[in-house]
Amino acid sequence: MTGDFNLGRTNYQRVRDIIRNDIITGQFQAGARLKISELVERYGLSAMPIREALQQLQGEGLIVLSANKGASVRRIDERFLWQVYEVRKALEAYFAAELASRATGADIDGLRAILAQQALAIAVADEEALQALDRDFHGTIVGATGNEEAVANLNRIYDLTRPLRLRFGRSPEQRQRIPRDHGAIIDAIAQGEGLRASRLISEHINAAFTDLADAMRLGDDSIRKGLPRD
DSSP states (O other): OOSOOOTTSOHHHHHHHHHHHHHHTTSSOTTOEEOHHHHHHHHTOOHHHHHHHHHHHHHTTSEEEETTTEEEEOOOOHHHHHHHHHHHHHHHHHHHHHHHTTOOHHHHHHHHHHHHHHHHHHHTTOHHHHHHHHHHHHHHHHHTTTOHHHHHHHHHHHHHHHHHHHHHOOOHHHHHHHHHHHHHHHHHHHTTOHHHHHHHHHHHHHHHHHHHHHHHHHHHHHHHHTOOOO
């Protein structure tokens, strides 16, 4: 059995997350058939949670379910990534402007605390910590408005992109851009400038998409040539 089945979630949620990660990290190739019997053996679970997991992954766009052919893996390419980031941008741009109209001192202090931790993660080149803190920062902006469904949607997007980011990394320029952009976004929110906050976070997400898409292209080219990807 592969994966880490932590306590606290249902079997279908745990196996869904692991299958998602296996797809995004390339352990299941684009177009590959996902047979229930093979997944049962691979993950050591019964067929029911596997089927439930596949249904949800179809909803996320990672697999295609056909009545005759079963489940197959969708290609995770630049177009798919662009669509995911466009949804994220629309979501966060709205809620950044919304937060700017109601932010409290505690909201701003919380964002600045995350920013300080990000600077430390960058200083020691802790990519996994940086990724987690980035999720905290953006989740805090959306979550501060109290919209739980928006937070759930943002979490689904991060679940899709986190394995890609950890697999392909980020450029030194993007690492340096993160605290600079986040600081400017905080300032705009603190000053109640919703339009500026919305514009800044949109530009920040555009840059994040471009950086990851470039890294994916470089990674794919390195795989074809048999070169190391770091």
